[in-house]
Amino acid sequence: MKADERWSGVYSFEDSPFIMEVLTELRDKNTDSIAFRKGLVKLGRYMGYELTKTMDIEEVDVKTPLEKTKGVIVRDRRNVVIITVLRAAIPLMEGLIKVFEHARVGIVSASRGKAPKFEIEMNYIKIPDLRPEDTVIVADPMIATGSTLIKVLGEIEKYGKPKRKIVLGVLAAPEGISRIKEQFPEVEIFVAKVDRELNEKGYILPGLGDAGDRAFGAPLKVS
Template identity: 70%
Template sequence: MFKDERWEGVYSFEDSPYLMEILTTLRSKQTKNIKFRKGLVKLGRYMGYELTKTMDFENIRIETPLEGTDGVAPGDRDHVLIITVLRVAIPLMEGLLKTFENAKVGIVSASRGKAPDFEIDMSYTKIPHITSKDTMIISDPMIATGSTLLKTVKELKKFGNPKRVIIVGILAAPEGIDAIKKELPEVEIYVTKIDRELNKKGYILPGLGDAGDRAYGEPLDISLPQMHNLE
């Protein structure tokens, strides 16, 4: 885990050859949907393991069949709420749940509009009650402009105040991190890698394209036929 000195509370995993190998596969335009989704699951699981190193655990005393010894109980790991930003965060959430198997899960449907306004449409939220013991992990693979995550975090505040708010992503642009940390300095950010910049359309460069389309296929734009009055 690598702490980026440009911001407080921002970490990447650029020091992990294994994760860089997975990221390289995700970036390649030759990678098909199934392999792309499996890569997101792998990253979620590994990043979940790394997050446990930042959590509080409870020291306990147990008895083995031979003698007493010290051990640890889950502590914070048993008080995790994973927020999934639809649709591409589903495989990332799946990986996180392999580490945080007792986690509660919330769903947010949010989509970003086109440049230059990048307006956010948040059409659906289903969030469990948030307690002061919870570590809230928001899974959203691409931190581009940061506008989706800013609106998501502000919406989530209506449901309670967690112990920690963590954003887990695959790639981030410096512009997105700047926007989030400016308004929400307490939010922690963990990503596989921080890329160079955004282009004019709000895509991360070098990036990996539209992560939702890469994971699930490009959606068809089908318009319903016009209905005419029948005489």
């Protein structure tokens, strides 16, 4: 895990060969939907493991079949709320919940409009009440303009004041990170890699394309 010196509280996993290998497969335009979804699940799981390194632990006594010894409990792991931004984050959430099996899960359906306005439409919001001991993890694979996450983070504030608010993604553009940190400086951001830039259509470069379309085959059509 590497701290990005351009912002406070922003981290990437560029120092993890395994995570970088999975990301390489996701970037490949020849990776099919099944392999793409599995790759997102892998990243959710292994990035979740890395997140536990930043959580509070408690030393406890434990009795083995032979004697008494010391062990640890990751207390924060039992107080996690995962907010899943539909639809691309579903596989990412599946991986996260393998690590945070006690997590409560919230769902937000949000879609970003076309350039240059990138207006955000939110069709469904279901977020559990948040407690002071909670760590909220907002899962969204692509942090591009940051517009969707700013909207989601604004909604989260209506449900309580948790201990930590984390955005977890696969790729981020510097522009999106800067916008999020300007409005929510307390939010921590963890991504596999911070990419170079956005193009005029709001896509991350070099990126990996539209994560939702690549994971589920075709654009979601709402009737």
